[in-house]
Amino acid sequence: PNIEISQDGAVRTVTLSRPAALNAFTAPMLVQLREALEAAAADATVRCLVITGAGRGFCAGQDLSDPLIKPGFEPGDKPKDIGHLLDNYYIPMAKLLRQLPIPVLAAVNGVAAGAGASLALSCDLVVAGSSASFIQAFSKIGLIPDCGGTWLLPRLVGRARALQLALLGEKLPAAEAQQIGLIYRCVPDAELAATAQALAARLAAMPVRALAATRKAMDDALLMNHEQALQAESVTQSQLGFGADYLEGAAAFLQKRTPSFSDR
Numbered sequence: 229p230n231i232e233i234s235q236d237g238a239v240r241t242v243t244l245s246r247p248a249a250l251n252a253f254t255a256p257m258l259v260q261l262r263e264a265l266e267a268a269a270a271d272a273t274v275r276c277l278v279i280t281g282a283g284r285g286f287c288a289g290q291d292l293s294d295p296l297i298k299p300g301f302e303p304g305d306k307p308k309d310i311g312h313l314l315d316n317y318y319i320p321m322a323k324l325l326r327q328l329p330i331p332v333l334a335a336v337n338g339v340a341a342g343a344g345a346s347l348a349l350s351c352d353l354v355v356a357g358s359s360a361s362f363i364q365a366f367s368k369i370g371l372i373p374d375c376g377g378t379w380l381l382p383r384l385v386g387r388a389r390a391l392q393l394a395l396l397g398e399k400l401p402a403a404e405a406q407q408i409g410l411i412y413r414c415v416p417d418a419e420l421a422a423t424a425q426a427l428a429a430r431l432a433a434m435p436v437r438a439l440a441a442t443r444k445a446m447d448d449a450l451l452m453n454h455e456q457a458l459q460a461e462s463v464t465q466s467q468l469g470f471g472a473d474y475l476e477g478a479a480a481f482l483q484k485r486t487p488s489f490s491d492r
């Protein structure tokens with residue numbers, strides 16, 4: 229398998245593992261990743277997900293040597309349809325990632341290029357090691373940002389910066405990614421795993437149903453006017469208000485004790 233799964237308490241960690249190719253995606257690997265996301269979503273013991281990479285890279289995006297898309301090099305060789313790869317493998321994975329009922333954290337241990345960068349930036353929080361970097365590699369091979377890149381980048385850093393990154397395809401070091409607000413934090417490489425696990429454990433102890441609802445409410449609100457967003461907040465807040473976590477959170481506050489959350 230090219231996806232390794234481990235769990236510590238309520239934190240599930242999914243590790244992309246094709247280190248010889250900087251964890252570039254093959255079709256079977258994308259299926260394994262989707263299955264790992266589905267399993268985490270379905271397992272009530274999991275309250276936070278961490279995605280990271282094995283070896284010196286996080287993920288170099290689509291494996292360009294995959295026979296499914298590898299171009300023929302001879303004149304007259306027929307071009308292959310790369311859209312089907314998106315439809316059948318990337319889109320289901322990217323949708324699922326955005327719909328998880330728990331918070332998801334990317335621990336970016338090295339280069340995140342192309343769809344690998346989109347994967348990291350689709351997560352709710354991104355922590356990166358100081359030697360990690362983000363590359364919108366698509367433009368260099370005549371493509372556009374995919375796996376959600378066109379949607380994510382302008383939302384994360386605004387149109388001007390999104391275009392700078394996507395058109396030029398330059399390597400953005402993790403420290404600069406933090407400076408422009410693209411990621412949550414850049415930490416020394418040696419501290420990345422521990423920082424990510426501690427942050428994930430902290431999130432897992434929070435009311436995760438409300439955290440997932442926050443992600444959805446914010447994504448949805450981007451397409452609404454002010455009044456619609458106020459109304460949508462009221463609907464979601466009302467649902468959460470009937471949940472065990474709100475009762476527990478409010479009671480614990482009033483009773484001056486630490487809350488113990490269980491909704492998911």
Ligand code: LHQ
Pocket residue numbers: 248249250252288289290291292293297310311313314339341342343344363365366369371374
């Ligand atoms: C790779 C790859 C790779 C294969 C490193 N493939 N082997 C969706 C749907 C359909 C079609 C197309 O695309 C998409 C979305 C996309 O993701 S498009 C973007 C695809 N990704 C790229 O264009 C990135 C290509 N890789 C690179 O530019 C470099 O490898 C980076 C900058 C990521 C890292 O550079 P270095 O640190 O210098 O490492 P390296 O280049 O020496 O790579 C190490 C090995 O990994 C090497 O193999 P080798 O056998 O020579 O040691 C590379 O060939 C292999 N590798 N990325 N995407």
